[in-house]
Amino acid sequence: MSNVFFYEPFYDFDRFFDEAFFGRQNEGGRPQQRRVTDGGDGAVRPFKPRMDLHENTEENLVTASFEFPGVKKEDVQIDVHNGRLIVSAETKESTEHDEAGYAVRERRYGKYSRALQLPQGVKVNTSRHYIWLATHSLLQENEIKANMDNGVLTVTFPKSTPELAPKRITVQTLSKRMARHWKEIAAEKKQQRDAIIPKEWLLTNLPPPEILNVIDFPNKSDLLAERDIEITNSEVGPLLDKLAKGTWTAVEVTTAFSKRAIIAHQLVNCLTEVFIDRALARAAELDDHLKKTGKVVGPLHGLPISLKDQISIKGLESTMGYVSWIGQYAERNSVLVDILEAAGAVLYVKTNIPQTLMWPETFNHIFGRTSNPYNRSLTSGGSSGGEGALIGVGSDIGGSIRIPAAFNGLYGLRPSYGRIPYAGCVNSLEGLASILSVLGPLCRNIDGIKSFMKAVIDQEPWLKDPMAVRKPWSEDEYRLVGHGQGQNLCFAILWDDGVTKPHPPIIRALGETQQALLAAGHRVIDWTPLKHEEIYRTGGKIWTAGAAEDFRVVAATSGEPVIGTMEEASEATDTTSNDAPVFRPMPGGLSAYELWQEQKRRRGLREEYLEHWNATKDLTGTGRPVDAIISPCAPFVAPPHGKNSNASYTMVWNVLDYTALVVPVGFVNPTQDGKLAVEEFYSKQDKANYDLYDPETFKDAPISIQVVGRTLEEEAVIRLGEIVDQALKTQNK
Incomplete structure (x- = not known):
C-alpha cells in the first residue's frame, strides 16, 4: 500500500511569499520572475515547486512528485548528493511579434529549485550523480528512476533493504518517572520541601487544630527573640531606614523573617519553595557591600520579600500546583526577580497557590490547603493564598491579590496591565491577551505598597519586558495634582453590585468608611x-x-485529576458544569469567533464605563468626576474552605483594567454583625450567599474595602488609599 509520510501544510504560504517577492505567474502558467539581486550579483531567486512524498511499503519504494507547470523535460536537472535530492530547472523563452508597426521581442526567465532529505534506507551511492530527462521514457541511474509527464516530475527510489523501511514502534515501557503514580511524585516533592526547613525551627508546641485564631502565635513562640519580633512587626519604611543605617543587618533581618515564615507555614501551610541558605548568603553580600562602601545596593536593600510560586527564580521549581511541573527548574529569573534583586531585596521563600491558579482559594494536590491565620476554618483566599499569610508579591487576573489581602487583613494593590513586569513567570491561559494577569504587592502596611511600586518602576521595566508600560513613577500623580491636590475629594460608595448582596460585616465597613471620610x-x-x-x-x-483544555492538557502529563472544587475532600476532581462559578471553565469553551465577540463586547463595556465615570462630574460638587470608588472586595469576608464561589466585586475591575487597592477596616464582631432579614434575591447564587452567612462562623475574620481608581492610576490610588486609611484610623482612635 502507499502511505503519505510527508506533506507541506505551509506550501501555499511559501508560494504566496515567493510570488509576492520573487515573481508571479503569467496567464500561460509560466513563472514571470523578477530579478532580485543579493550583494550585487544579479542572481535570480528560484521558484519553489510543489512537492508530495509517498512511501509504498509493499514494494519498498519511495516516490517524490514535483509540479513544473510549463517546463520542458530537457530543462529539468536532478542532483543526488549526501542523502539529499535536489531538483532544479531553468527556463528561457524568447518571442518576437509585430505590434502597431513595431517589432516586439519578449524574453522570460524562470528558475525552479527544491531540495529534500531522503528518508533513511534509500539506495543511493555516496558519489555525486545527476539525471537528465531527455525523453518521456523512464530513465534509470544508480537505481533512481525519473519520469516527466504533463509538467509533473516523478522520481522513484528503492529502499536498500526492507528492514530499513519505516516501522510502527510500540512503546513497551515508560520512563521511571512516568511509570510512577502522580500521588507518589507529589508526596516526594512535599517531603523535599519539608526536609529543607531547619530542624531547629520546627515547633513542638503548636496550637491544636481546634484553636482557630493563630495570628498572634508567632509573637508568643520561643523561636522568635524580642528583636526578631520587633523586626518582623516593623513597617517597611522604618525597616528600610534601619537597614540603610546598619542598625539592623540584612542577615539578622532575613533570619527573623525566615523564622516567622517557617512558623506561619507550620500554622497554615503557606510555603512551596524554601531557600533560606541562599537568602542568607545574599544578605551577607549586602551587609558586606554596605560595610565597604557605606551605600545601599538599592531602595529595597536587605528587605525580605516572598514570591508567589509562579514567579520564576533560576534553579528553583514553579509547579503552580501541577504535579506535571514537578522537576522543571527555571533556567532564568523572571524580569521582576532581577529587578527586585537589583533593588537590594532578599528573596527567601515561594508561596502556595491553587492548581491552575484560577481559584479564589488555595489548594493543590502537591502541597495541600492554605488556611487563614485569623480563623483556620476559613480560606486564606486565592490564588495568591500563600502570600496572604505572609508579605510579598502576588498576581491578579480576577482578584488573586485583593481577595487574599482582604481575607487576611493586608493591604494589596492590583495595578493596571503592564505597570509591573510579568515576563518570565509561568501561568495558566498562556496566550490570553485581552484580560491579563498582573503582579502586585501585598503588605501589612500601606507604605510598603508605595516602596515596592516605586522601586520597581524606577528601574524602567519597559526596557526589560516588552509588555511593560513605559510610564515612569510620577510624584505629581502621587500628590494628587489631578485630584484637587488631595483636598475636598469626592468618593463614591458601591454598596451593592446588583449581582450579589454583601454580608452585614461588609455593609458595616462601607458605612464606617463613609463616616470616616465625611469626618475628614x-x-x-x-x-x-x-x-x-x-x-x-x-x-x-x-x-x-x-x-x-488548557488545564487538562497540563494535568494529563502526570495523570492527576483537574481540581474542580475547593471543598474539603480527599481527592477533588473536575466538576466543570453550567452551574459552576463564572471563573470556572465552560463546558466546550468558545470558538475563536465567539471569543472575538466577547472581546468586542468587553471593549464596548469599557467605553460605556468610562463615560459613566466622567458623567459623575455633575454630581460631585468638586468640578471633577469622582476621585475614587469605595467597593467591597467580595460579598463576604473569608468564607469556610470550599465556599468562595463569587468574584464579582474584584473581576469587574480586571475587565475594566482599573487600579484597585485593598484597605483593611476591622474584624467580624458577631454582636455588631447579626444576620439581617432579606426576602428578595438577585439569583439562586445570591440566595446561597445569604444562607452562607452566620456571625459565629465568620468570627474574627478581617473586613476590608477596595479603593478603585482608573487605568494606570497607581500613584494616585496609593495616595487616595493612604487618605482613606488615615481617616479610618483617626475615627477608630
Missing part, C-alpha cells in the same frame, strides 16, 4: 453600578474560553 472633610456619594453582571460574565467567558 471629603464628599461621599453613592456609586450606581453600570452593567456589573454583564461585565462579570463577559470577563468569565473570555478567560475561561479555552481553560478546560
Whole structure:
C-alpha cells in the first residue's frame, strides 16, 4: 500500500511569499520572475515547486512528485548528493511579434529549485550523480528512476533493504518517572520541601487544630527573640531606614523573617519553595557591600520579600500546583526577580497557590490547603493564598491579590496591565491577551505598597519586558495634582453590585468608611453600578474560553485529576458544569469567533464605563468626576474552605483594567454583625450567599474595602488609599 509520510501544510504560504517577492505567474502558467539581486550579483531567486512524498511499503519504494507547470523535460536537472535530492530547472523563452508597426521581442526567465532529505534506507551511492530527462521514457541511474509527464516530475527510489523501511514502534515501557503514580511524585516533592526547613525551627508546641485564631502565635513562640519580633512587626519604611543605617543587618533581618515564615507555614501551610541558605548568603553580600562602601545596593536593600510560586527564580521549581511541573527548574529569573534583586531585596521563600491558579482559594494536590491565620476554618483566599499569610508579591487576573489581602487583613494593590513586569513567570491561559494577569504587592502596611511600586518602576521595566508600560513613577500623580491636590475629594460608595448582596460585616465597613471620610472633610456619594453582571460574565467567558483544555492538557502529563472544587475532600476532581462559578471553565469553551465577540463586547463595556465615570462630574460638587470608588472586595469576608464561589466585586475591575487597592477596616464582631432579614434575591447564587452567612462562623475574620481608581492610576490610588486609611484610623482612635 502507499502511505503519505510527508506533506507541506505551509506550501501555499511559501508560494504566496515567493510570488509576492520573487515573481508571479503569467496567464500561460509560466513563472514571470523578477530579478532580485543579493550583494550585487544579479542572481535570480528560484521558484519553489510543489512537492508530495509517498512511501509504498509493499514494494519498498519511495516516490517524490514535483509540479513544473510549463517546463520542458530537457530543462529539468536532478542532483543526488549526501542523502539529499535536489531538483532544479531553468527556463528561457524568447518571442518576437509585430505590434502597431513595431517589432516586439519578449524574453522570460524562470528558475525552479527544491531540495529534500531522503528518508533513511534509500539506495543511493555516496558519489555525486545527476539525471537528465531527455525523453518521456523512464530513465534509470544508480537505481533512481525519473519520469516527466504533463509538467509533473516523478522520481522513484528503492529502499536498500526492507528492514530499513519505516516501522510502527510500540512503546513497551515508560520512563521511571512516568511509570510512577502522580500521588507518589507529589508526596516526594512535599517531603523535599519539608526536609529543607531547619530542624531547629520546627515547633513542638503548636496550637491544636481546634484553636482557630493563630495570628498572634508567632509573637508568643520561643523561636522568635524580642528583636526578631520587633523586626518582623516593623513597617517597611522604618525597616528600610534601619537597614540603610546598619542598625539592623540584612542577615539578622532575613533570619527573623525566615523564622516567622517557617512558623506561619507550620500554622497554615503557606510555603512551596524554601531557600533560606541562599537568602542568607545574599544578605551577607549586602551587609558586606554596605560595610565597604557605606551605600545601599538599592531602595529595597536587605528587605525580605516572598514570591508567589509562579514567579520564576533560576534553579528553583514553579509547579503552580501541577504535579506535571514537578522537576522543571527555571533556567532564568523572571524580569521582576532581577529587578527586585537589583533593588537590594532578599528573596527567601515561594508561596502556595491553587492548581491552575484560577481559584479564589488555595489548594493543590502537591502541597495541600492554605488556611487563614485569623480563623483556620476559613480560606486564606486565592490564588495568591500563600502570600496572604505572609508579605510579598502576588498576581491578579480576577482578584488573586485583593481577595487574599482582604481575607487576611493586608493591604494589596492590583495595578493596571503592564505597570509591573510579568515576563518570565509561568501561568495558566498562556496566550490570553485581552484580560491579563498582573503582579502586585501585598503588605501589612500601606507604605510598603508605595516602596515596592516605586522601586520597581524606577528601574524602567519597559526596557526589560516588552509588555511593560513605559510610564515612569510620577510624584505629581502621587500628590494628587489631578485630584484637587488631595483636598475636598469626592468618593463614591458601591454598596451593592446588583449581582450579589454583601454580608452585614461588609455593609458595616462601607458605612464606617463613609463616616470616616465625611469626618475628614471629603464628599461621599453613592456609586450606581453600570452593567456589573454583564461585565462579570463577559470577563468569565473570555478567560475561561479555552481553560478546560488548557488545564487538562497540563494535568494529563502526570495523570492527576483537574481540581474542580475547593471543598474539603480527599481527592477533588473536575466538576466543570453550567452551574459552576463564572471563573470556572465552560463546558466546550468558545470558538475563536465567539471569543472575538466577547472581546468586542468587553471593549464596548469599557467605553460605556468610562463615560459613566466622567458623567459623575455633575454630581460631585468638586468640578471633577469622582476621585475614587469605595467597593467591597467580595460579598463576604473569608468564607469556610470550599465556599468562595463569587468574584464579582474584584473581576469587574480586571475587565475594566482599573487600579484597585485593598484597605483593611476591622474584624467580624458577631454582636455588631447579626444576620439581617432579606426576602428578595438577585439569583439562586445570591440566595446561597445569604444562607452562607452566620456571625459565629465568620468570627474574627478581617473586613476590608477596595479603593478603585482608573487605568494606570497607581500613584494616585496609593495616595487616595493612604487618605482613606488615615481617616479610618483617626475615627477608630
